[in-house]
Amino acid sequence: MREAKVAIRWGDMDSYGHVNNVFFVRYLEDTRFALFTPPLGEFAAPGVDPSLGVFDLFPSGSNGLVAGHRIEYRAPLNYRAEPLIVRLWVTRVGGSSVDLAYELGELDRSTIYAVASTTLVVVDTESGRPRELPDALRATFAQWSGDPVPFRQ
Template identity: 35%
Template sequence: MRHIYRCPLRWSDMDAYGHVNNAVFVRYLEEARIDFLFRPEKDFQQGSVVARHEIDYKRQLVHRHHPVDIELWITQIKAASFTITYEVKDDDLVYVRASTVVVPFDFEAQRPRRLTSEEREFLGEYTDDAADADAKRGAVAA
């Protein structure tokens, strides 16, 4: 399953060339990540920090008045970290592909912590198992 965040574009997101500045995409990913992780029914209120970002810019996103979609899903769950993968896109047109390694963090103790069983279960719902199964079926058929 994937989470979809409808990200509004702002005039201040543009650079001198009239398209969304590459640095702004990091903020877009943050907005999508917060929308995903900090929901009343399932959240990471104990805290988390970003350990790593990787961003591949595929094409320019020109400013417009309607939002861009950010699809995100979980590609790896470890004992004390997980990886979120994103596509910033309109239908089949992808502007950015990115990933973020997130580390659960205990702010009182000021140290990383392990994922709780509830957090692991929640994240597991958003792993892209369907895509993995399709890829395996394709490899077997070939």
Template identity: 40%
Template sequence: MARHLYRCPLRWSDMDAFGHVNNVVFLRYLEEARIDFMFRLAPGNGSESFSGGSVVARHEIDYRRPLVHRHEPVVVESWVTRISAASLTIAYEIKDRADEDLPDSDEPNTVYVRASTVVVPFDFSRQRPRRITDEERFFLEKYLDDSGDGVGARVA
């Protein structure tokens, strides 16, 4: 199972009055990572997958530790925990580094956020949800971890 890695820069405007990244900003980080992940399949190779749009049906987020502003980016690691006929669930960890950056290391890798998002492909011309295409399912299954470690981890 593959994981999508997105290195997300922290911006000065991300901080709140207490000097750490504001809780709402974490949702923006998840959005940036999700868009980067889902649109890797689309336009460049002529595919129209995911290019028609999608909507967020649900977010679930656990704040594990405060993140103080710094110059180094955080890593948003994403994977799929559930695929149904017309929705998918993406799980995330926002942390210091990708696990692949720490081979055989005893150095801790701080996790700031664990989260999940239910995404529904949407047909905006008809103003209604649509089914996941075979091409989209094939792409998503490469990132599927249905071991039960994520929220809603299953394939339907």
């Protein structure tokens, strides 16, 4: 499991005075970018160069595209200066896709505002067809494995 701090922007609020639901998808994206871009460091799997980031492990000529999201809102999130803590882990690694899980809440987990999942598919940039996940990417994602998202429904 990895963690990222995500800024809540004033403009994320709606007329009800809390963060609008559509911005939670942006928080998921911000978290993926924050955790997939920098060097893996101590989070690199054995045999994987720790100076690389997750995006560096994608096959050349490919991109990771979102195939789907599921979000369950648990509590209203009001604007505040302190960042939101988003935890990310991997629940499934397939041939060309990975399922990511998220928990958006307080550092001490006193309040969980939402839980979510994302299916990310690696696709060839020219053909648009799925590409096999390389072993280094599989090994890295295996390091972050955890239980499925505890959705209520």
